[in-house]
Amino acid sequence: MSPMTNQGKTSAARLQRLDGSAVRVLVVDDEPNLTELLGMALRYEGWEVRAAATGMQAVRAAREFDPDAVVLDMMLPDFDGLEVLRRMRTDNPNVPVLFLTAKDAVEDRVSGLTAGGDDYVTKPFSLEEVVARVRALMRRTTMSVSSSDSVLVVGDLTLDEDSHEVYRAGEEIHLTATEFELLRYLMRNPRRVLSKAQILDRVWNYDFGGQANVVELYISYLRKKVDAGRDPMIHTMRGAGYVLRPAV
Template sequence: MTAPATASALQRPDGTPLRVLVVDDEQMLTDLLSMALRMEGWDVRAAASGFQALQAARDFDPDAMVLDIMMPDLDGMAVLQRLRQSGNDVPVLFLTAKDAVSDRVAGLTAGGDDYVTKPFSLEEVVARLRGLMRRAGTALASDSEPILHVGDLSLNEDSHEVIRGGVELELTATEFELLRYLMRNQRRVVSKAQILDRVWNYDFGGRSSVVELYISYLRKKIDQGNEPLIHTVRGVGYMIKAPQ
């Protein structure tokens, strides 16, 4: 799989790929995240424990870190504390099954920069990391704005503005994530399973009917009164492409 060419590529000021360290003791999760981040063109390294994370942070010098809180040896809070004590101010996106407000506050006040709870959308993690690195000033965009285009449809990944034919469209958060995934894979057929995996969460449980429902929502907002951009490929999945 290759990185979608439609997104504005983020890179280091010297033109080399951004470095992201993914820390989680669930190998399936680190594999999925690593794959999604490499599709962005980023250099990714994974660690399975808190102590491995500290060593990797020294050796790899990441531009951002995805850090699980609950780990068997040294939890994410302790890892972050040691990083900050050593003068390492790498932006940290906490990743955890905990979703209580108190846990979010604790993570952010400990020096974390953002917080995503499991189950999560891989697209959301990518978007949060892009935002973190932009705000931290560690990344430069090869284009002026992170805007995706398909025909007369545009989607701004930073402002969440969606415009077709000069008219701004109001989308829900899920509709936006679904449209973004389709646009980042324009002219490529994506299956219901792939959509569930990337838009809803990494453990989708086979709820394929929800994809059909949200595709119909998008069509009403994107395609109604216009030449269709969203197409069904029977027996395979969905694709978005500009009219010929």
């Protein structure tokens, strides 16, 4: 694992809670050395960090600490990361979660994303990569800097970039941080066909190593929430990508 750079610290210094306090990150892993390294890297960014070594400790810490993001190992001594995620999300449904998975555990990555995780990194990883991804996740939450014209409207679908509220035909739609960012990108480009590569670059800020099916997965999540029981707005353009259009 490589050391942090001063450039990373400078860019992260602007990231804080809306009340001006330091952002909070919960790190969950049963390897003390790894937890210590992650904690040092995250504190270097000026963030407040709390660590947990078991699933039970993680759930308790999430309730007490109220984290803005969670770095969560898939394999824990008592129960796995998916169960930790499920329990945490009952108290804080919108907290972004970055999973840590074994290098070859493809099923863990898919399971984590399907269960509502927002991103993952595989071990071994660089500290810069973890910090960059945690920062990207938190920028999708209400800590994001918003413009004065914060409401996007496409047909009967509205998205408020300040409050993170989404409505279709007056009915509120609840989205995860990643689902919100994906919908925001689509709504900022209505009637424009966006390729999987463009979506990966804009929403996830990095290359998934050819695993563009994560885009298909999250598009399906959005369709279930935005289009379910209504005239569809999200369309697949075979061989080209996806497009958001007002319902006819």
